[in-house]
Amino acid sequence: MIIKEREIAGKTMRLETGRVARQSNGSVMVTYGETTILAAVNAAKEPREDIDFFPLQVEYREKHYAGGKIPGGFFKREARPSEHEVLTSRVTDRPIRPLFPKGFKNETQIMITVLQSDGENMADVLAGVGASAALMTSTIPWNGPIASVRVGRIEGKYIINPTRSEIMDCDLEMVVSGNQETVVMVEGEADGVSESEVLDGLKQAHEVIKEIIDLQNELLSAMDVVKDEVVIPQPDDAMVSAVDEKIGSQVDDIVKIVDKKERSSAKNEMVSSILDSLEESYPSEGKTIKSLIDDRFKAGFREQILATGKRSDGRSTADIRPISIDTDILPRTHGSALFTRGETQALVVTTLGSKRDEMIIDTADEDYKKSYYLHYNFPPYCVGETGRIGFTSRREIGHGNLAQRAIKPALPDYDDFPYTIRIVSEIMESNGSSSMASVCGGSLSLMSSGAPLKSHVAGIAMGLITDGKRHAILSDILGMEDHLGDMDFKVAGTADGITAIQLDLKIEGISFELMEQALQQAHEGRLHILGLMKEAMPEPNDISPYAPRIMSIAINTEKIGALIGPGGKNIKKIIEDTECEVNVDDDGIVTIAGMNTDKCNEAIEMVKALTFEPEVGMEFDGTVTRIMTFGAFVEFVPGREGLVHISELEWNRVDKVEDVVKTGDPIRVKLIKVDDQGRLDFSRKALLEKPEGYVERPKRPRSDSNRGGRKPFKKRRF
Known part of the structure; x- marks a missing residue:
């Protein structure tokens, strides 16, 4: 067993290997504070020959026992991964994947468990x-290490690895991964910060990343690890020459084709032609020939941009594709917008709901509800293909979460707009930047629904082509530029600043200077898009007639019980009588939701009646609910009663209550007393004219004894 420790950002980080999961190729336990995770890595002995990609699987799981909880549901065990677990798996995968050897096809699995x-x-x-430490201690070939930290900012001060409580107060929060030289992955959100503030946060995060990398190297130096040799088969020189001869200048011509479909068709025709012509000479090398053509296509695509500054669709590096915006295109929905940028198109729909539509989140550490969420769908038809449907892919979850975080800072406060908000982005066409189209369409769709956004939010995806000496930063990248480029850098925000950021690299890192240039170019592109969005929808619409009407009222928390009533009697009656949905929070906020405004107002008045503080002298129209020998109980508002004593029914003497009122009779009464226990005494006679010549009968003094000398009952416990 080997243990290495170091203080990281004011707390001890502990790396331990050799005690658990010893049959794994590599396993490390990481402890920070009192939080512990286990990372175990394994790889197949032989490569898969039937694929043209690296089969890496990263799985992050939070066990409920880690937080001292039992999972909900019928089976009481963890089931499919939650959204947070999927997002963490993606954030872990992205900086690790580019560091495996090119051509490595051994199935590799990284399992991370929160203990x-x-x-x-x-x-x-x-x-x-x-994951990095486990890969370093394994024999799996990998060009690490890397490390990850979270950076937050509170009142202008950057904090590394802020606690859960501190994150709630941060106006900037980013998860940053990097190597010894630079940052390689970023996933973050902010409340409209500047590009320079983001860069400052990344620089501070990188300093701590280097400390964690040193700790991993300490652990590795205490071990004797010999990495497996990877033999990547190289194609025959004669076959390479034959392929290059067949390609000729075709690649240069194809990469200049503007239309995506035409370019793809031309490439497919070229591949088919070369395969047919070389089939006789190399009958079993079809995959290798395709791979060589792809390599030449990639090189030609990149060289055109680096050499000429012109992209395949004719744009310069900083140009944005033509944008068209159509709002309110689905009038029966609560809000809708169609955002088209080049060959990327998002149909985004907003639905407004009530508190019962909030999403319930159950995690190992906390349970809470979300009143705003965004879902992103990427059907196969958006790229003209067929594919598997019926489940939500990790990519869809990741893109939806990015767009959700981008829009969140611009949402109105709940007190001003007490709706649960669901946004759905349906990608109709895709040729790059569909998640950023979802941000733009989501902002427009919210305005269409009547949500008073603080400002519009727009997003743009930046790319990078570099050969080490020449660099080209690309604005609003195409799908091919994403696939064949070196960077996918998504930046979203308002005119005031950045609200969400996501950086993925396919190379080992870029300098902060290049990152600064990309952020500045993204800023200019974002302002251009925001101008078009503001022109299309400068102000929010009125709320759709098909959306529910939601009203809220604050009541004294001590009156929550009175509002609910015994067994929920009172609140159920309000719901039944008004056909509205009524919810009350622990802090006394009562929310009324319904399709009819008049019914909502009626429900509000019923809530007020149940929870108000009656004062002596007030008059009410009530109903007799119970008859007793000593008086009648009157319901003066739904669910609340008071007593009219028999002596307060008439000015004249009343022998029997039933002589004056009966159960169900309407009665007008006046409040004459509220005792120390909150019981209400009413009078009917106080509202009647006093008979002429009426003489008040003297009241008999109360005896201090126990009423008739009877001893009080004794309590008995059985």
């Missing part, structure tokens, strides 16, 4: 550290 959580030190950011 214990103190509820404050976040386990997700430890996943990258654990």
